[in-house]
Amino acid sequence: MEVDVLVIGGGSTGSSVAYHLCSEGAGKVMLVERSNIAWGQTGRSTAVVRLHYSTPEVAKMALESWRFLKDMEPRLGKPSGFRAVGFIILAGENELEGLRRNVEMQRSIGINTKLLEPEEVKQLIPQMNVDDLAGAAYEPESGYADPVTTAQSLAEAAKELGCVVKTNTEVRGFEVRDGRIELVKTTAGDFKVNQVVNATGVWTNVINGMLGIDLPVEVVKEDIVIWRRPSSLAGEHIVVGDLPLDYYMRPFGDTQTYMGSINPDLSRRAKTPDAFNIDGRITVDVFLRYGERVSRRIPAMKHAEAAGGWSGLYDVTPDWHPIIGRSAEIENLTHAVGMSGHGFKLAPAIGKLVADLILRDGKSDVVSPEFFSEERFKNGRLIGTSYPYGVSS
Numbered sequence: 001m002e003v004d005v006l007v008i009g010g011g012s013t014g015s016s017v018a019y020h021l022c023s024e025g026a027g028k029v030m031l032v033e034r035s036n037i038a039w040g041q042t043g044r045s046t047a048v049v050r051l052h053y054s055t056p057e058v059a060k061m062a063l064e065s066w067r068f069l070k071d072m073e074p075r076l077g078k079p080s081g082f083r084a085v086g087f088i089i090l091a092g093e094n095e096l097e098g099l100r101r102n103v104e105m106q107r108s109i110g111i112n113t114k115l116l117e118p119e120e121v122k123q124l125i126p127q128m129n130v131d132d133l134a135g136a137a138y139e140p141e142s143g144y145a146d147p148v149t150t151a152q153s154l155a156e157a158a159k160e161l162g163c164v165v166k167t168n169t170e171v172r173g174f175e176v177r178d179g180r181i182e183l184v185k186t187t188a189g190d191f192k193v194n195q196v197v198n199a200t201g202v203w204t205n206v207i208n209g210m211l212g213i214d215l216p217v218e219v220v221k222e223d224i225v226i227w228r229r230p231s232s233l234a235g236e237h238i239v240v241g242d243l244p245l246d247y248y249m250r251p252f253g254d255t256q257t258y259m260g261s262i263n264p265d266l267s268r269r270a271k272t273p274d275a276f277n278i279d280g281r282i283t284v285d286v287f288l289r290y291g292e293r294v295s296r297r298i299p300a301m302k303h304a305e306a307a308g309g310w311s312g313l314y315d316v317t318p319d320w321h322p323i324i325g326r327s328a329e330i331e332n333l334t335h336a337v338g339m340s341g342h343g344f345k346l347a348p349a350i351g352k353l354v355a356d357l358i359l360r361d362g363k364s365d366v367v368s369p370e371f372f373s374e375e376r377f378k379n380g381r382l383i384g385t386s387y388p389y390g391v392s393s
């Protein structure tokens, strides 16, 4: 079978790429997923959808993606599970200047966000201790979505547009001639290809190893805990990013909260996922560490019960931004990897960008093709951030 574009990896990235390729008439598109759609890190995501970013390029992508996720049901006839509970990012003195700069830039591109004084934060969330805060940015229309539903909806929509979705199919190797991939070898047979997209997230280096190429992507472990809130904190709450105390939290229904860190522990990193066990239980020290942070901010959280948790992996680049673009070594390979722990909310714009790069000969209105290219690391042109590098970049 001959395929125009073969996309490897059925997470939110690959499913969005496949959908956008099909909706832009890319010909015969195949999405190859080793397991099930969203069974990789997408299925472990907390799926926060916020617009707060440090560069206009990424903020615009977040805005386009938010519009897409919010309107997915009327647009595709399929849900994303998006809930506009609001998002607030809290800043201390150290982060205030960056926060102000980001909000000004975001407002200039049409994002609904505003700066709040600590007293206004208190009015919005009366249970919150604001003593150490210098300000906050509030996005009333942001929130979170359901990552599994979103990826499955996108893969399903791609299928309706003619995409061949092959689950339980693993890519095992390639035949490369004159710097081009000619054949992709999978457990369901070999496919002649014109273009290939690598959207395998934390497995990127495994695929790259088969092709003899190397990208600056590392795998980092992150732990998420689940709290059952006390009855005084019942109801779905605003998503919170707390820069001074280094955590974020989002509601899961009326009674529970998911919590993770903004700057994960970088001592836990490796080139490939086999270095980690992510199926073990969350240890007591993680609950104690997170519990101490959140109850400093919201004292009533001292009465929350530990209700479980899970671990996941991030595919992290040196500037905590993705690598999206044509491979420097393999002519017909496009990278869509290195999502650095914040790729879910950007998936719609990333899918559109990759489709453009392939179908419009490297051009796109989403962002200039150099912006996320792998060359930026060689040229020392890292994507900037108003805060220390981490998922809030």
Ligand SMILES: Cc1cc2nc3c(=O)[nH]c(=O)nc-3n(C[C@H](O)[C@H](O)[C@H](O)COP(=O)(O)OP(=O)(O)OC[C@H]3O[C@@H](n4cnc5c(N)ncnc54)[C@H](O)[C@@H]3O)c2cc1C
Pocket (backbone or CB within 6 Å): 008, 009, 010, 011, 012, 013, 014, 032, 033, 034, 035, 036, 037, 038, 039, 040, 041, 042, 043, 044, 045, 046, 047, 048, 049, 147, 169, 170, 171, 172, 199, 200, 201, 202, 203, 222, 223, 224, 260, 311, 312, 313, 314, 337, 339, 340, 341, 342, 343, 344, 345, 346
């Ligand atoms: C704990 C956690 C919390 C997160 N929270 C957020 C958040 O709040 N907001 C946000 O925007 N982002 C968040 N993220 C990041 C976000 O979930 C991911 O960046 C996003 O889902 C994109 O994932 P992906 O599709 O690139 O990778 P994945 O979902 O991992 O998909 C890659 C797929 O490739 C497949 N694959 C691998 N090797 C092969 C092969 N050889 N052949 C075929 N298939 C293969 C895998 O099975 C997998 O399904 C979080 C991530 C984690 C882990």
